[in-house]
Amino acid sequence: xxxxxxxxxxxxxxxxxxxxxxxxxxxxxxxxxxxxxxxxxxxxxxxxxxxxxxxxxxxxxxxxxxxxxxxxxxxxxx
Amino acid sequence: xxxxxxxxxxxxxxxxxxxxxxxxxxxxxxxxxxxxxxxxxxxxxxxxxxxxxxxxxxxxxxxxxxxxxxxxxxxxxxxxxxxxxxxxxxxxxxxxxxxxxxxxxxxxxxxxxxxxxxxxxxxxxxxxxxxxxxxxxxxxxxxxxxxxxxxxxxxxxxxxxxxxxxxxxxxxxxxxxxxxxxxxxxxxxxxxxxxxxxxxxxxxxxxxxxxxxxxxxxxxxxxxxxxxxxxxxxxxxxxxxxxxxxxxxxxxxxxxxxxxxxxxxxxxxxxxxxxxxxxxxxxxxxxxxxxxxxxxxxxxxxxxxxxxxxxxxxxxxxxxxxxxxxxxxxxxxxxxxxxxxxxxxxxxxxxxxx
Numbered sequence: 559x560x561x562x563x564x565x566x567x568x569x570x571x572x573x574x575x576x577x578x579x580x581x582x583x584x585x586x587x588x589x590x591x592x593x594x595x596x597x598x599x600x601x602x603x604x605x606x607x608x609x610x611x612x613x614x615x616x617x618x619x620x621x622x623x624x625x626x627x628x629x630x631x632x633x634x635x636x
Numbered sequence: 637x638x639x640x641x642x643x644x645x646x647x648x649x650x651x652x653x654x655x656x657x658x659x660x661x662x663x664x665x666x667x668x669x670x671x672x673x674x675x676x677x678x679x680x681x682x683x684x685x686x687x688x689x690x691x692x693x694x695x696x697x698x699x700x701x702x703x704x705x706x707x708x709x710x711x712x713x714x715x716x717x718x719x720x721x722x723x724x725x726x727x728x729x730x731x732x733x734x735x736x737x738x739x740x741x742x743x744x745x746x747x748x749x750x751x752x753x754x755x756x757x758x759x760x761x762x763x764x765x766x767x768x769x770x771x772x773x774x775x776x777x778x779x780x781x782x783x784x785x786x787x788x789x790x791x792x793x794x795x796x797x798x799x800x801x802x803x804x805x806x807x808x809x810x811x812x813x814x815x816x817x818x819x820x821x822x823x824x825x826x827x828x829x830x831x832x833x834x835x836x837x838x839x840x841x842x843x844x845x846x847x848x849x850x851x852x853x854x855x856x857x858x859x860x861x862x863x864x865x866x867x868x869x870x871x872x873x874x875x876x877x878x879x880x881x882x883x884x885x886x887x888x889x890x891x892x893x894x895x896x897x898x899x900x901x902x903x904x905x906x907x908x909x910x911x912x913x914x915x916x917x918x919x920x921x922x923x924x925x926x927x928x929x930x931x932x933x934x935x936x937x938x939x940x941x942x943x944x945x946x947x948x949x950x951x952x953x954x955x956x957x958x959x960x961x962x963x964x965x966x967x968x969x970x971x972x973x974x975x976x977x978x979x980x981x982x983x984x985x986x987x988x989x990x
Contacts, residue, residue, distance in 0.1 A: 607765030
């Protein structure tokens with residue numbers, strides 16, 4: 559099971575990103591645990607500078623703006 | 637299983653040349669429509685059962701001309717800036733600024749503040765990212781002041797509604813305030829006034845992760861531009877309508893001699909009053925500039941109006957509440973004080989010159 563963290567203080571794009579991650583996981587049939595990190599301090603400590611950010615199993619793969627759908631599937635499958 | 641992927645997946649990406657052609661076609665159509673705005677707005681007002689030269693008629697004509705004009709200008713410029721900004725990122729900006737000396741660092745920081753994609757909701761992570769990478773505090777402030785204040789939305793609306801001279805003036809003095817205020821805050825050495833947890837990061841230099849740099853194709857950059865337009869419209873359209881509505885009321889109903897008395901160049905106290913009034917008002921450039929246009933048209937002094945506009949955009953209560961998480965109240969007070977002094981100076985200077 560993959561652990562996905564979505565970093566974002568609660569702006570609309572961050573929520574959209576979380577939905578995108580969940581949808582992509584369902585579509586690919588991958589079991590994931592999605593965690594939303596919205597505390598600005600926690601976001602900063604994770605080293606994310608532009609939100610929304612996404613990390614997969616502790617590795618930051620994306621920061622700033624909505625992720626590209628194709629790339630998102632790539633991160634989930636590798 | 638694969639058929640479903642094809643249906644729900646992204647459409648096959650268009651080749652780069654198709655995007656270029658599409659953008660050129662769009663600009664041509666845009667220009668054709670833009671040149672027809674006055675006749676169309678007059679036509680709409682003529683359909684309504686009001687006298688064109690009455691107060692209501694004046695206000696309506698202003699409204700029906702300004703709303704589409706502002707929307708169209710925004711679409712074009714936000715798209716263009718969305719494409720330009722795809723070449724910049726907070727991570728790159730930070731790399732450029734880290735370890736820069738004050739002075740030149742403040743100037744670079746204010747300039748990059750215009751070009752780097754930034755949303756006030758990520759002000760805190762960005763602040764931490766900068767400070768932890770060794771960007772001096774004052775340089776970080778220059779960025780945080782310039783990023784919201786001098787933006788393409790403000791500049792374009794000023795060019796379109798008020799005139800390019802005022803727009804250039806705003807650009808120049810907006811940057812000057814960001815540079816000088818950041819420099820002053822840096823010289824005060826207030827690192828001890830950050831919240832405790834920030835100071836720990838500051839000295840410990842947390843590792844900041846950077847996702848691998850992905851170089852984008854041009855079609856991806858265009859898509860980012862479109863995304864920026866969509867976002868601007870989902871977020872600011874209500875402010876634009878409200879702002880233009882306010883502007884239309886001022887344009888149609890407020891008598892000129894009253895305005896000259898309250899906001900004219902002779903009323904020295906109007907500048908500080910404009911700054912103080914601007915702080916709790918929270919709107920963005922899109923909402924405030926139609927008001928600025930109407931105020932100037934009624935004889936308000938340029939310095940007073942610029943001070944009001946800068947205060948509304950640069951000193952906003954919500955942003956201070958966000959920054960409260962990294963800054964102590966004392967530091968926020970200094971920040972507001974320094975920026976407000978800068979705005980006051982610009983306001984007085986302009987009322988004296990013009």
